[in-house]
Structure formats: structure tokens, C-alpha cells
Amino acid sequence: MLKHTENIIVVKNLIKKFGSFIANDNLSFEVKKGEIFGFLGANGAGKTTAIKILSGLSFPTSGDVMVAGYDVYKEREKVKENIGYMSQKFSLYEDLTVRENIRFYGGIYGLSGKYIKEKTESLLERLKMKDIQNSLISSLPLGWKQKIAFSVAIFHDPKIVFLDEPTGGVDPITRRDFWEMIYEASDSGITVFVTTHYMDEAEYCDRVSIMDQGRIEGLDTPGELKKQFNAKNMDEVFLKIAR
Amino acid sequence: MKEFIIEVENLKKSYEKVEAVKGVNFSVSKGELFGLIGPDGAGKTSIFRILTTLIFPTEGQVKVLNFDVIKNYKEIRSNIGYMPQRFSLYQDLSVEENLTFFARIFGTTIEENYNLIKDIYVQIEPFKDRLAGKLSGGMKQKLALCCALIHSPDVLILDEPTTGVDAVSRKEFWEMLIRLKEKGITILVSTPYMDEANLCDRVALIQNGEIMSIDTPEKVIQSFGRKLWAVKSDRIYQLIKDLKSMDFIDSVFPFGEYLHITLQSDKLDQDQLISMLTDKNHCQIQIQEIEANIEDCFMQLMNNEKLTVT
Amino acid sequence: MNRFIGFVKKEFHHIFRDYRTMLILFGMPIAQILIFGYVVSNEITDVNIAIFDKSKDNITQEITNKITSSGFFILHDNLNSDQEIEKAFKRGIVREVIVFEPNFAEKLKRDGKAGIQIIADASDANTANIVSNYTKAIINSYVKNELFAQGLPYEIIPEVRMLYNDELKGVYMFVPGTMALILMLVSAMMTSISIAREKELGTMEVLLVSPLKPLPIVIGKVIPYMVLSFINAVVIIALSYFVFGMPIQGNLIFLLAETLLFIFMALSLGILISTASNSQMVAMFISMFALMLPTMLLSGFIFPIENMPKILQWLSSIMPAKYFIIIIKNIMIKGSGIGIVWKETLILVGMTVFFLGLSIKKFKVRLE
Numbered sequence: 001m002l003k004h005t006e007n008i009i010v011v012k013n014l015i016k017k018f019g020s021f022i023a024n025d026n027l028s029f030e031v032k033k034g035e036i037f038g039f040l041g042a043n044g045a046g047k048t049t050a051i052k053i054l055s056g057l058s059f060p061t062s063g064d065v066m067v068a069g070y071d072v073y074k075e076r077e078k079v080k081e082n083i084g085y086m087s088q089k090f091s092l093y094e095d096l097t098v099r100e101n102i103r104f105y106g107g108i109y110g111l112s113g114k115y116i117k118e119k120t121e122s123l124l125e126r127l128k129m130k131d132i133q134n135s136l137i138s139s140l141p142l143g144w145k146q147k148i149a150f151s152v153a154i155f156h157d158p159k160i161v162f163l164d165e166p167t168g169g170v171d172p173i174t175r176r177d178f179w180e181m182i183y184e185a186s187d188s189g190i191t192v193f194v195t196t197h198y199m200d201e202a203e204y205c206d207r208v209s210i211m212d213q214g215r216i217e218g219l220d221t222p223g224e225l226k227k228q229f230n231a232k233n234m235d236e237v238f239l240k241i242a243r
Numbered sequence: 244m245k246e247f248i249i250e251v252e253n254l255k256k257s258y259e260k261v262e263a264v265k266g267v268n269f270s271v272s273k274g275e276l277f278g279l280i281g282p283d284g285a286g287k288t289s290i291f292r293i294l295t296t297l298i299f300p301t302e303g304q305v306k307v308l309n310f311d312v313i314k315n316y317k318e319i320r321s322n323i324g325y326m327p328q329r330f331s332l333y334q335d336l337s338v339e340e341n342l343t344f345f346a347r348i349f350g351t352t353i354e355e356n357y358n359l360i361k362d363i364y365v366q367i368e369p370f371k372d373r374l375a376g377k378l379s380g381g382m383k384q385k386l387a388l389c390c391a392l393i394h395s396p397d398v399l400i401l402d403e404p405t406t407g408v409d410a411v412s413r414k415e416f417w418e419m420l421i422r423l424k425e426k427g428i429t430i431l432v433s434t435p436y437m438d439e440a441n442l443c444d445r446v447a448l449i450q451n452g453e454i455m456s457i458d459t460p461e462k463v464i465q466s467f468g469r470k471l472w473a474v475k476s477d478r479i480y481q482l483i484k485d486l487k488s489m490d491f492i493d494s495v496f497p498f499g500e501y502l503h504i505t506l507q508s509d510k511l512d513q514d515q516l517i518s519m520l521t522d523k524n525h526c527q528i529q530i531q532e533i534e535a536n537i538e539d540c541f542m543q544l545m546n547n548e549k550l551t552v553t
Numbered sequence: 554m555n556r557f558i559g560f561v562k563k564e565f566h567h568i569f570r571d572y573r574t575m576l577i578l579f580g581m582p583i584a585q586i587l588i589f590g591y592v593v594s595n596e597i598t599d600v601n602i603a604i605f606d607k608s609k610d611n612i613t614q615e616i617t618n619k620i621t622s623s624g625f626f627i628l629h630d631n632l633n634s635d636q637e638i639e640k641a642f643k644r645g646i647v648r649e650v651i652v653f654e655p656n657f658a659e660k661l662k663r664d665g666k667a668g669i670q671i672i673a674d675a676s677d678a679n680t681a682n683i684v685s686n687y688t689k690a691i692i693n694s695y696v697k698n699e700l701f702a703q704g705l706p707y708e709i710i711p712e713v714r715m716l717y718n719d720e721l722k723g724v725y726m727f728v729p730g731t732m733a734l735i736l737m738l739v740s741a742m743m744t745s746i747s748i749a750r751e752k753e754l755g756t757m758e759v760l761l762v763s764p765l766k767p768l769p770i771v772i773g774k775v776i777p778y779m780v781l782s783f784i785n786a787v788v789i790i791a792l793s794y795f796v797f798g799m800p801i802q803g804n805l806i807f808l809l810a811e812t813l814l815f816i817f818m819a820l821s822l823g824i825l826i827s828t829a830s831n832s833q834m835v836a837m838f839i840s841m842f843a844l845m846l847p848t849m850l851l852s853g854f855i856f857p858i859e860n861m862p863k864i865l866q867w868l869s870s871i872m873p874a875k876y877f878i879i880i881i882k883n884i885m886i887k888g889s890g891i892g893i894v895w896k897e898t899l900i901l902v903g904m905t906v907f908f909l910g911l912s913i914k915k916f917k918v919r920l921e
């Protein structure tokens with residue numbers, strides 16, 4: 001695949017310790033621009049720790065981490081400007097309407113009112129959510145919320161978007177709609193960094209890394225990983241690594 | 244005659260604004276492993292809370308172990324093991340203290356029913372002095388299952404025990420459920436993971452408060468009733484867009500590295516499809532007919548529901 | 554019974570493992586008592602006094618010398634008429650006025666006794682108390698060391714008058730007040746939070762779906778806090794007795810019994826709050842605004858009830874703490890028995906029964 005050549009995330013010998021516990025044990029990897037990068041691992045394998053470091057929420061103990069061309073040590077604010085983040089747990093304010101949520105997030109990133117307005121219109125159009133733009137988020141089904149949350153996370157055209165289990169509990173059709181949105185974002189050049197517990201979703205990714213006990217034990221395209229571990233599907237690859 | 248452990252007739256449940264459960268019927272026989280499969284918001288938790296006598300049904304007849312959930316809630320409570328959706332153990336108590344506590348409030352001891360939980364407990368026993376809050380996701384689930392089993396209930400009701408748990412722990416958890424079933428315990432379990440349906444004796448596929456289908460997993464799959472194709476090319480996103488724009492295509496869903504598609508009529512063959520995609524500049528096209536899985540069926544049923552609604 | 558013991562044990566585990574709970578439970582009472590105590594009872598030196606000597610003889614002169622040379626007092630003014638006393642206080646510099654009655658020495662020689670009036674500005678009740686006690690002590694030592702030693706069996710009777718605040722509110726107020734506040738906080742807030750926590754974390758779901766009945770759940774929750782509150786009450790009483798010299802005139806057992814009654818009332822209130830709240834936050838807020846603030850502001854702890862507007866006075870009469878404070882003050886300071894405080898005790902009993910009944914009625918055996 002030629003389209004992904006430029007490095008957007010570069011991690012070299014990343015180590016994160018909590019006391020004597022090593023959460024991230026010497027991680028080194030790169031993520032290319034526009035890539036859909038699957039970040040898998042068992043509960044407690046160190047994924048969340050790594051994502052926190054990459055998104056500038058926490059400092060590494062040692063190692064070099066460049067995100068969107070900025071050093072997470074020295075240029076945290078720059079890093080934050082250039083990334084979007086969405087997690088299963090928190091994404092939108094339940095007591096604000098769809099429109100208010102979009103307006104709010106646009107404002108956080110310092111976009112102009114006019115720009116936000118125009119972009120909101122086209123976004124609502126595309127999501128087919130014009131009718132519900134003034135409904136409270138709390139009144140919407142989970143799948144819709146997740147779609148809005150994703151749109152909001154990439155509203156400021158970040159270079160990278162981090163998705164932490166974005167599709168947990170969502171119905172199968174909406175889950176696929178959601179992945180189509182991810183494809184679309186990737187197509188427009190946004191790098192997507194995603195974690196999931198659905199192993200079939202791992203197959204949607206361009207490349208997948210699988211973590212176990214703080215280390216990356218496998219990193220390649222789904223096809224190569226399957227060959228490497230002599231497995232039918234990603235589920236088996238995962239089980240072979242994490243069991 | 245089959246002995247029913249759970250009987251649900253025309254169950255409805257409404258909250259202030261929404262109708263969460265819209266007339267549901269099902270029954271679970273003794274010794275069965277029954278799965279309620281559906282996404283969040285489908286009504287699974289409401290149904291489970293009614294079965295465990297935590298909330299009242301708005302309408303309908305619900306019996307657990309032949310006791311009515313409204314009148315005989317006390318009898319039901321002593322005889323079921325329940326694992327709510329959220330991790331509901333005391334995070335500030337150790338593994339052993341949690342277990343002892345639950346044994347005590349059910350008027351039993353760990354020793355008395357150790358046999359039943361042994362297989363599971365040995366896996367967490369090395370950590371028995373650790374606080375439950377410090378356990379990993381998979382271990383928490385194991386401990387919660389032990390606590391739900393400690394009084395040797397006749398029926399286990401597990402609300403999304405594997406949500407948010409990694410693939411390895413999920414697999415282990417299901418292996419435990421199957422062993423428990425072999426010991427004669429009736430199990431009712433809910434899950435949003437469609438692939439887990441195959442491990443159940445029977446499943447009910449539920450969406451928007453309605454059961455779309457109840458049967459054995461095999462029969463649900465058979466009912467798919469049409470040809471399903473797996474398609475792949477070098478540019479998957481473009482492939483989705485192109486296929487969706489073709490009017491003879493009925494549905495397109497990404498499935499792992501393939502797209503699963505169904506056609507308006509099953510007359511079209513493989514070669515025709517390939518040539519049409521080649522016209523659209525796709526390379527490395529692979530197409531094969533495959534057997535549907537539960538998720539395919541679920542999505543088809545969802546689409547049918549939508550059609551009947553509109 | 555085994556079930557119940559298991560439950561209580563679990564509850565103690567929760568409390569002992571959460572250092573914040575422990576801090577609130579034990580750190581706060583001690584801190585509060587010490588803070589309140591020291592704020593009011595700072596060492597006194599250089600207190601300005603005035604003397605109105607209606608006798609002006611050698612003995613009054615000697616006593617005046619003793620007092621002014623003690624190091625505690627500064628003679629700010631000599632007064633010449635009764636009207637000047639009031640004026641001296643009004644100016645705010647003088648904290649105490651000592652009045653010798655006319656013909657002091659003569660009276661002593663003739664009758665063997667004479668009177669001194671000690672008038673203190675009790676708007677700062679604690680200082681007033683300490684100042685007058687010091688003065689009395691100096692006078693007594695004069696009688697003992699000077700007069701007695703010379704073989705003169707005279708008696709000087711100091712008569713203390715507290716100006717502006719004759720019951721000495723404040724000085725002995727802070728102990729009953731703090732006690733009411735802390736017991737309210739620990740008992741009501743902690744119970745309500747601990748029940749709400751089970752709802753919030755989902756463990757209540759599991760408890761309800763067990764053969765455990767609501768009453769043992771509630772009582773199991775209450776017992777640990779009852780024990781801890783009682784220990785707290787004892788600590789507060791001991792601190793105020795040993796460190797701040799608060800008297801306990803009445804019967805100690807009776808005092809503890811009344812305390813237990815108040816704790817029980819607060820616990821019932823806590824359970825009632827928990828039935829209305831589904832999260833720890835809500836429980837906390839209700840406890841803060843419905844219990845803590847009114848207890849502090851309306852119970853007479855900080856502001857005297859009789860100075861409040863009528864409507865607040867009515868409100869204050871539904872504050873359980875008000876009655877508890879009255880009871881405690883009566884027992885500790887005046888040494889009253891049940892004969893005096895039966896009315897307040899009865900009100901507290903009534904409130905307890907009311908809250909407990911209401912909360913058992915409202916306690917849900919289901920989630921909705």
C-alpha cells in the first residue's frame with residue numbers, strides 16, 4: 001500500500017512505569033498518515049496507558065514519542081491541538097442538544113463561529129440528523145450518540161483521532177455504519193488509532209498491534225499476522241498471543 | 244413434558260417516556276443455556292431486572308421457578324444467582340472477603356458449595372487476599388460468577404457478563420458457563436457479542452424491546468434463507484461505496500476483511516459480479532459464497548423490521 | 554444471625570479501609586473541638602480592667618495592687634460612679650470592672666466579710682469567664698496568704714456578674730454545639746452515603762436479590778456507625794472535660810444515654826435521606842444542606858435563637874440539634890436530671906420514631 005508513507009506517530013523505546021509496575025515495556029512502533037491502526041490487547045495489557053501518553057495526557061517514563069510531528073514531552077499543547085479523542089465512556093454532554101454539543105467542541109478548538117455554523121449544517125445533513133438537532137443527547141440511542149461523538153472528535157480536522165472502544169454495545173448495523181465513517185475519515189487523510197474488543201473489527205484495520213503484559217507481541221497487517229501465527233482469523237491470532 | 248424454569252408471557256415494561264420492552268414471550272427449560280442476544284438499549288437489562296424481581300413488569304405474566312415475580316419475590320430471590328451488568332462486588336473487600344460475605348448472606352459457607360465453584364475459584368485463589376477493585380476485568384468476572392454461584396442456585400441469570408472483557412477472558416468465561424450447564428444449572432445470559440450466540444442451546448435475538456427470533460443457533464442461521472457472498476478487493480472503502488451504488492445489491496456489510504453482500508435476486512452469478520467490479524477499477528477481487536452467521540441473520544432481521552415499520 | 558454478623562463485619566471493613574471515612578470519623582471531631590476550643594480560650598494577658606473603688610482604704614488598695622501586679626491585667630481607668638461602668642464597657646477597651654463596696658475594710662473588721670463585685674463583658678463569653686476566674690483566684694489567694702496568715706479570719710465574697718450575656722453562651726456552647734454537629738454529620742451523613750454507595754456501585758442490586766431482608770440491611774448499616782458515633786461522643790466529652798475544663802455537673806450515664814438517643818435519631822434521619830438519593834453525591838448534598846447548615850445556623854449553636862426573626866425561630870424548633878444542645882447544656886452545666894429535660898427528650902424520641910417509621914416505609918425492596 002503506497003498511500004501510507006509518511007509517519008504521523010513515532011514511538012521509540014517507550015517505557016512507562018508506575019512504581020515497580022511496568023505498564024509499557026519498551027514499545028517501538030510507527031503509525032503512517034491516513035492509516036487505520038488497530039491497537040489491541042487484553043484488559044490490563046497497557047493499552048490505555050499508551051493511549052494516554054500518545055494523546056498528551058500523561059508523560060512517559062522514558063523514550064521518544066512524536067505525535068503529529070510534535071514531541072509529547074515538550075509540545076503537549078501542539079499535540080492536543082492536532083488530535084481528536086473519543087471513548088466509550090465519555091464523549092458527549094447528555095444534557096446538551098446535538099447542536100449544542102457540536103458548537104461546544106468546535107469552540108474548544110477555537111474555530112470561528114461562522115465556520116462552526118457552516119460545518120454543523122453539512123455535518124447534520126450527512127448524518128441525516130437534521131430533525132433531531134435540538135434533541136438532548138440523553139434521548140438518543142447509543143449508536144447515534146457514538147456517531148455524533150465520532151463526528152465531533154474529528155470536527156476540527158485533526159491529524160489523528162484516537163478511538164477507545166468506540167463500538168462497545170452498539171447494534172451490528174450501526175457498528176458497520178460507524179466503521180464506514182472511520183473508512184471515510186481515513187480516506188480523507190485522518191489517521192485513525194482505534195482499540196476494540198470485537199476481533200472482526202481488527203480485520204478492518206490496515207495494521208494491527210497486539211499487546212500483552214506491556215509489550216507489543218505482534219504488529220502487522222491482519223493478513224500477515226494470520227500467516228505469522230498460522231491462524232484462520234484475528235480471534236485466533238489474539239488468543240495465541242494473549243493466552 | 245418439559246420443565247420450565249423461566250416463563251415470560253407478553254411482557255411489557257414502560258418507563259416514563261419510553262417503552263423498553265414491547266411484549267416479549269419466551270421460556271427457558273431446565274438445564275438449558277439460553278442467550279438473549281442484542282445491542283445496548285434492546286431491553287435486555289429491563290427483562291433481567293424483572294426476572295430477578297428488582298423491578299415490576301408493566302404488563303404480562305412472568306414466572307421464575309414457577310413463582311410469580313410480583314407475589315413470590317422472596318422465594319425467587321433465595322433461589323437464583325444473579326450477576327448484574329456492572330461489576331457489583333465490593334471493591335474494597337478482598338476476593339475471599341467478598342465470597343465469604345455472599346456465602347453468609349445466603350446462609351451458607353464457602354465449604355458447603357465449594358464443589359460448584361472449585362473450577363473457577365482455583366483460577367483466582369492465588370489472589371484471594373487482593374482487593375476486588377484491583378483485579379483485572381477477566382478476574383472480576385470470575386469472582387462475580389463465584390459469588391453468584393456460592394449458594395448453589397437453581398438458575399443463573401447473567402446480564403452481559405462479557406461486556407468490556409477481552410477476547411481471551413470471554414472465551415474462558417464461556418467455557419466455565421458450559422461446564423456449569425453440564426452440572427445441571429439452568430443459565431440465562433445476555434450479550435451484545437453475536438459470536439457468543441453459537442455457544443448457547445437456544446437464543447433470542449432482541450432489538451428495540453422486541454424479540455425478532457427465538458431458536459437454536461443452527462436454526463436461526465438456516466432461516467437466513469438466501470445466498471450470501473463474501474467479497475474483497477484491494478480498496479475496501481471504495482468497494483463499499485461502489486457496491487452500495489449498484490441497484491441489484493440488497494445489503495453490504497463489512498465483515499472482517501471481507502464484505503458480506505446479498506443481492507436483490509439470486510440469479511446473478513459470481514463472474515458477472517467480478518466483471519462489474521473490474522469495470523470499476525478494483526483489483527485482486529475475491530468472491531465466494533458463504534454460510535451466514537448469527538450476525539448476518541441479526542442484521543437481516545433488523546432490516547426486515549425496519550421495512551415493516553416504514 | 555450469622556447473616557447479620559457477616560453484614561456488620563463487611564461494613565466495618567468498608568469503614569476501616571477508606572482512609573477518608575476514617576479521617577472524617579475521627580480526625581474531624583478532634584480537630585473541631587480543638588479549633589473551637591482554642592479560638593475561644595486563648596491565653597489571656599494584658600486585659601484592660603477598670604476599678605471602681607467605693608471604699609478607697611488600705612485593703613482595697615492592696616487587693617488592687619495584687620490584681621494589677623499579677624501580669625494579667627492592666628489598670629486602664631479608675632471609675633467614680635455607677636454610670637461610668639456602663640460607659641467604660643461601651644467604649645470596648647475595658648473587659649472587666651471590679652467594684653469594691655463602700656467601707657470595705659471597716660466591714661471586714663466589723664462583720665468578718667465584705668463583697669467585691671466582678672463585672673465582666675461577656676459578649677466574648679469565654680474571655681469573660683477566664684478573666685473573672687483569674688480575678689477570683691487572685692482575691693482568694695490574697696485572703697488566704699495575706700489575711701489568713703496574719704490571723705485574720707476574714708471572708709471576701711466576690712460576686713461575678715456577666716454583662717450582656719448572663720448565661721455565658723458561647724463558652725460552654727461550643728461543646729454541645731460541636732457534639733451535635735459532629736454526631737449529625739457522622740451518623741446521618743455517613744449512613745446515607747454508605748447506603749447510596751451501594752446503590753451507585755450496583756451492589757444494592759445483588760443484596761436485594763438475596764434472601765437478606767431490608768430491615769437487617771438497614772440495621773447492619775447502622776450499627777457500625779452507631780458504635781463509632783458513640784466513641785466519638787465519648788472522645789468529645791473527654792476532650793472538653795480534660796482539655797478545656799468543661800464541667801460535667803450532671804450524671805454521666807444520663808448524659809451518655811441522651812447522646813445515644815440523639816445518635817439514634819441522626820441515624821434514622823440518615824436512612825431516610827438514603828431512601829431519597831441514588832448516588833453518594835446526592836446523599837452528600839442533602840446531608841449538607843438539609844442537616845449540616847441548619848444544625849449550625851438554626852440550632853442556637855452559633856446564633857442565639859432569641860435574636861432570630863420569628864420565622865427562623867419556628868424553623869429552629871424543628872431542628873433536632875436544638876433540643877440536644879439544650880439537654881446537654883442542662884446536664885453538663887447545671888447538672889439537671891430527667892425531671893428538667895424530659896420535654897426535650899420526649900421530642901427527640903418522637904422525632905426518632907417518626908424518621909425511622911418513615912424510612913422503613915419508604916425503603917424499597919425493589920429498584921423502582
